[in-house]
Amino acid sequence: MRTFWRKASQSWYSPLIETAEDTFRSFSASGRALFLFFAGLLLVSTIGLVYLLNEQLLVAVPLRGGTLSEGIIGAPRFINPILAISDADRDLSALVYSGLLQATPKGDYVPDLAESYTISDDGRTYTFKLRPDATFHNGTPVTADDVLFTIQKTQDPQLKSPERANWDGVVVKELDPHTVQFTLKAPYAPFIANLTLGILPKALWQTVSDDEIPFSDLNTSPVGSGPFRVHSISRTSSGIPSSYILDSFAGYALGEPYLESLTFHFYQSEDDLVGAIKSGQIEAASGISPAALTQLKGFTVDQSSLNRVFGVFFNQNQSALLREKDVRQALNDSIDRDALVAQVLGGYGTPLTGPVPPSMLQNQNATTNAGATTTNDALIAKAQAELQKAGWKMGPEKLMQKTVGSGKTAHTETLEFSLATGNVPELRAAAEYLRMTWEKVGARVDIQMYDQGDLSQNVIRPRKYDALLFGEVVGRELDLFAFWDSSQRNDPGLNIALYANATADTILEQLRQTSDDTKRAALYEKFNAELKKDIPAIFLYAPDFVYIVPKDLAGVDLGFVETPSDRFLSITAWHKETDHVWPPFAH
Numbered sequence: 063m064r065t066f067w068r069k070a071s072q073s074w075y076s077p078l079i080e081t082a083e084d085t086f087r088s089f090s091a092s093g094r095a096l097f098l099f100f101a102g103l104l105l106v107s108t109i110g111l112v113y114l115l116n117e118q119l120l121v122a123v124p125l126r127g128g129t130l131s132e133g134i135i136g137a138p139r140f141i142n143p144i145l146a147i148s149d150a151d152r153d154l155s156a157l158v159y160s161g162l163l164q165a166t167p168k169g170d171y172v173p174d175l176a177e178s179y180t181i182s183d184d185g186r187t188y189t190f191k192l193r194p195d196a197t198f199h200n201g202t203p204v205t206a207d208d209v210l211f212t213i214q215k216t217q218d219p220q221l222k223s224p225e226r227a228n229w230d231g232v233v234v235k236e237l238d239p240h241t242v243q244f245t246l247k248a249p250y251a252p253f254i255a256n257l258t259l260g261i262l263p264k265a266l267w268q269t270v271s272d273d274e275i276p277f278s279d280l281n282t283s284p285v286g287s288g289p290f291r292v293h294s295i296s297r298t299s300s301g302i303p304s305s306y307i308l309d310s311f312a313g314y315a316l317g318e319p320y321l322e323s324l325t326f327h328f329y330q331s332e333d334d335l336v337g338a339i340k341s342g343q344i345e346a347a348s349g350i351s352p353a354a355l356t357q358l359k360g361f362t363v364d365q366s367s368l369n370r371v372f373g374v375f376f377n378q379n380q381s382a383l384l385r386e387k388d389v390r391q392a393l394n395d396s397i398d399r400d401a402l403v404a405q406v407l408g409g410y411g412t413p414l415t416g417p418v419p420p421s422m423l424q425n426q427n428a429t430t431n432a433g434a435t436t437t438n439d440a441l442i443a444k445a446q447a448e449l450q451k452a453g454w455k456m457g458p459e460k461l462m463q464k465t466v467g468s469g470k471t472a473h474t475e476t477l478e479f480s481l482a483t484g485n486v487p488e489l490r491a492a493a494e495y496l497r498m499t500w501e502k503v504g505a506r507v508d509i510q511m512y513d514q515g516d517l518s519q520n521v522i523r524p525r526k527y528d529a530l531l532f533g534e535v536v537g538r539e540l541d542l543f544a545f546w547d548s549s550q551r552n553d554p555g556l557n558i559a560l561y562a563n564a565t566a567d568t569i570l571e572q573l574r575q576t577s578d579d580t581k582r583a584a585l586y587e588k589f590n591a592e593l594k595k596d597i598p599a600i601f602l603y604a605p606d607f608v609y610i611v612p613k614d615l616a617g618v619d620l621g622f623v624e625t626p627s628d629r630f631l632s633i634t635a636w637h638k639e640t641d642h643v644w645p646p647f648a649h
Contacts, residue, residue, distance in 0.1 A: 124617060126310075128638030129323045133335045133344040137303050137328040141284040143260030144216045144223045145276065149349065149626050150328065156627040157308060157324070158199075159260025159286035162190050162209065162242075164316060167621025167631050169421070169538055171254060174315050175204055175261060175287060185249030185575070188257070192240040197313050198263045199291035206242040210234055211264035213244075220272045228256045251577040252539030260286060289314045289634055290324060304328055320617070320637035345612040348626050351487055352408030355608065362613050365606040366620035367412050369419045372533040373601040374481070374496065375559040381479050381528040388452035389477065390597040396445035396503050397496070398438050403603050406491040410606040416590050417545070419536055419604045421622050438499075445503045449477070454504070462504035478506035482521050483531035485511040492602070493531050523553040530558055533605075538624050540582065542589070543570045559598035566592045614638050 138150040143159045146152045164174035173179065179190040196204040213234045216223045232253075233245040246253060263285055270278050282303060283292060290308035298304050306326045310319040327344055329335045336354050338344045339361065350358070374393075378385045399413030412420040449462055454477065457463035462477035481496065483489045490511065497507040512521055521527055534545055534556070544550050547570050550557035569589040576582060593599075607623040617635035622628065 122640045124320045124635070124637035125639035125641050126318070126320050126322065126637075128321055129325065130321055130346060130612070130615065130636070130638075131325040131327065131344045132346040132348075133327050133329055133338050134347075135329055135332060135335055135349065138282065138306075140276075140281045142262070142281045144212065144221070144225055144262070145281065147224055152625060152627040153630070154306065154308075154326065155260055155284075155286075156288070156630050157290040157633065158284045158288045158292065159262075160288040160315060161258040161260050162192075163254070163257045165255070165258050165538065165622075165628070165631055167619045167628075169622040171258070172316075174258075175209075176257075185251070185577070186246045188244040188246075188253070189237070190242050190244075190257075192242070193315055194240060195313075196287060196315050198287045199285050199311055199313075200263070200266075201313075202263060202265055204261060204263075204287055205239050206236040207239070208261050208264045209242045210236050211268065212259065212262045215262070215267070215275075216259070218272060221275060225256075225259060228259075232256075249575045251574060251582075252537065252541040254577070255537060255539045260288070262286075287311075287313075287315070289316070289319045293323065314634070317634055319634045320639070321633075339610060346610055346615075348607065348609045348629060350608055350610065352406075352410050353487060355408060355410070358610060361610050364609045364611055364618055364620055365410060366623045367420045367604050368607045369421060369536050369538065369622070369624040370533045370604055371414060371417055371419055371536055371601060372492070372531070372603055372605070373414075373417075373599045375530045375532060375599045376597075377525055377527050377529065377558075377560055378598075379525070379560055383475065383477065383479055384528060386452070387597060388448060390600075392445040392448040392452075392503065393500060393505070394597060394600045395448065396441050396499055397600065397602070398441055398499075399602060401438060402492065402495050406488060406495055407603065407605055410608055411603045412606070413603050414601045416601055417534075417536075417542060417593060417599075418540065418586065418590075421604075442499070442502045449504065456504055460501075460504060461506055476506065477504055478508070479528040480508040480510050481529045481531055482510045482512060482517070482527040484517050485513050488605070489531055496531070522558060525552070525558075525560065532558060535624065538622060540586070541574060543574055546570060546589075546593075561593075561596070561598040563592055563596060612638075616640070 134150045134153060136148055136150045138154050139148065140146050140151045141154045141158060142151070143155045143161075146155045160174045162174060162176040162179070163171040165171055175192055175196045176190045177193045179188060181188055190209075192204060192206060192209075198204060213229060213232070215221060216225050217229050217232075219226070231247045235243045235245070237243055266280060266285055267275070267278075270280070283295065285291070289311055291311045293307040293309040295303055296305040305328065308324045308326070310322055312318045327338065329338060332351060332354055335347055336350065336357055339347055339358060355363070376384045376390060383389060399415075403409060403411040403413050414420065446456075446462075454462040454464045457476070464475045464477075466473055466475045481493055483493045493509045497509055500507050510527075522530065522532070536542070536545075544556045546557055546559075546561050547567050548557070548562040548564075549555065549567075551560045551562065566589055569585050569592070573582060573585050573589070576585070607620065607626065607629070609618070609620060609629055611618055615636060615638055617632065617637050619632040619635065620629055621631065
């Protein structure tokens with residue numbers, strides 16, 4: 063130690079060092095040992111504190127890398143934004159293609175292929191400027207001509223695009239190679255949602271005739287401009303796709319995704335899908351029923367309310383009994399919606415009392431009995447009291463009855479009606495729950511189950527039902543016109559309650575013409591007041607969208623889910639790899 067101090071003092075003289083040397087020499091042997099111990103302890107403590115401080119200040123940032131494997135029920139047939147009809151079609155189309163705008167999990171829109179856009183003061187003209195560097199996966203630029211081609215094909219009646227109705231009467235015009243303009247017949251605020259439609263590369267599709275488009279290989283080997291591009295396809299011996307591998311696209315307009323690749327496997331049934339998750343063949347899956355979720359305890363579940371409203375819609379034209387408002391009111395008031403969601407959906411849903419999903423308008427339709435003192439028995443008693451006040455009495459077989467007319471025309475009316483619905487597990491369970499509830503009130507309910515095709519063609523379209531348990535998909539732009547305007551009472555309109563109210567019609571028209579959120583909220587309140595007054599339907603619940611994801615996947619933001627493919631709205635932020643850096647270097 064003396065040698066050390068001597069060499070140090072020879073190379074660098076300092077009074078402080080000399081004093082320290084003298085002090086250290088003055089210590090006894092045990093004192094020197096104690097000094098070195100505490101000096102070492104101080105050094106270790108300092109290093110530890112610096113480490114802890116470093117850990118507290120560092121922030122995690124995503125890195126590129128990693129893959130994700132997901133399972134889907136059903137194989138894709140049309141990975142084509144203007145022809146997609148199944149969930150598998152829409153899922154892959156959402157990843158391979160991009161539109162002028164991109165919807166966000168928050169429910170709004172951001173420019174995608176578009177660099178900017180303007181809307182005329184009268185709300186009829188939308189002008190879009192394309193990004194000059196936007197390209198398709200094959201490297202060719204995205205131009206206004208591609209946009210024009212895509213919309214014209216969507217409008218072509220021969221192709222029968224599911225998107226055609228959204229573009230009916232819209233005039234599209236190319237102003238220059240990077241500018242396109244849309245003109246509407248009248249202001250229509252929800253039109254903005256149509257501009258997320260994926261754009262087709264004209265150079266590849268223009269040589270395919272309308273007759274050949276549905277059969278083109280481009281439907282299963284697509285080329286788009288979205289965040290992922292097709293890397294490889296595996297097929298069964300019959301040529302049906304069994305899996306797709308998609309690679310991230312570095313040229314994507316909104317930035318290359320962090321995940322390097324996605325692998326999709328396709329299954330024929332929910333049982334096969336659940337088995338694949340449990341075996342580890344896949345990491346992620348969506349659209350799993352509450353019953354099947356009980357088999358997946360321990361897996362990470364993300365969930366968000368779907369933009370779907372389920373309820374019982376009355377056909378007062380067919381059932382004279384259901385024309386009585388007191389009856390409809392009693393049936394509505396008897397339902398414990400929280401219990402229904404718990405029993406039928408396993409808790410994966412939100413009780414509703416109005417026609418709008420809980421993800422919109424600050425959950426104004428959501429309701430809960432949490433903390434309330436009202437019990438099932440109290441709700442039943444309330445409904446019975448309402449019926450008794452309207453002249454109904456409990457008769458034989460615990461059925462409510464009412465004497466109608468007088469003298470020779472007098473007859474007894476029994477509280478009974480049929481309830482039609484689809485033959486799927488969720489709806490079967492919901493219908494049975496309603497039947498048991500209404501039987502306690504004193505009603506006889508005949509449940510009629512139909513396969514989906516039969517329900518649509520032979521029940522809903524001709525409006526042949528007393529009451530219909532069904533679900534409506536409400537778009538993110540909250541356009542309720544098709545579901546409730548009196549002009550939509552007959553097929554192909556979607557007003558399955560056959561609702562007619564002149565005041566409501568006026569409100570619905572106003573809702574279509576304004577994009578101001580405050581005004582729309584006020585108009586909705588007026589419309590909802592009309593529905594509550596008339597009770598054309600009983601609103602029950604909005605189911606949750608449930609997504610099984612791996613524990614090491616970060617960045618998933620389900621947010622606003624209109625269709626299952628909306629789970630990919632935040633796909634560019636999903637990541638498995640992370641790094642930790644100081645805040646100034648986090649961006």
